[in-house]
Amino acid sequence: MLDPMKIAVAFAKIATLAVWFWGLLSFVMPAQVPAPSIGRMVVLGLLAVHIAESIGFAKPLAEDTGDSLASHRWQLLLFGYVHVLNVRYSRTPSS
Numbered sequence: 001m002l003d004p005m006k007i008a009v010a011f012a013k014i015a016t017l018a019v020w021f022w023g024l025l026s027f028v029m030p031a032q033v034p035a036p037s038i039g040r041m042v043v044l045g046l047l048a049v050h051i052a053e054s055i056g057f058a059k060p061l062a063e064d065t066g067d068s069l070a071s072h073r074w075q076l077l078l079f080g081y082v083h084v085l086n087v088r089y090s091r092t093p094s095s
Contacts, residue, residue, distance in 0.1 A: 005089050012082040019046060020078070050080045057084050065091075 022033065023043025030036035054076040061076075062069040065087060075083040 009082060009086045009089065012085075013079050016046075016079050016082060019043075046080075047077075050077050053080050053084070057081075061087055 019042060023039045023046065025033045026036035026039030026043065030040075033039055054073050058069055058072040058076055061067075061072045061084065065072075072083070072087075079086075
């Protein structure tokens, strides 16, 4: 049976990657992207928020899971709080 939380996390990761892609393309090829000025603002905002999340969440996640701090930093910079949800949810046993 499909787990709704895993589906939600996967969808959120895909959506986050799509926003990153749109925003980065707004810098590289603005003529080819719809609303490039909005895309640039969104990617800068996303970067700022994900940096803050990386600072706030990476160390506790690394301590809880035993994984490297660098791996959590990269995941948080890319996916933000979705990574935190994924780690926390994957630690809880399924019912």
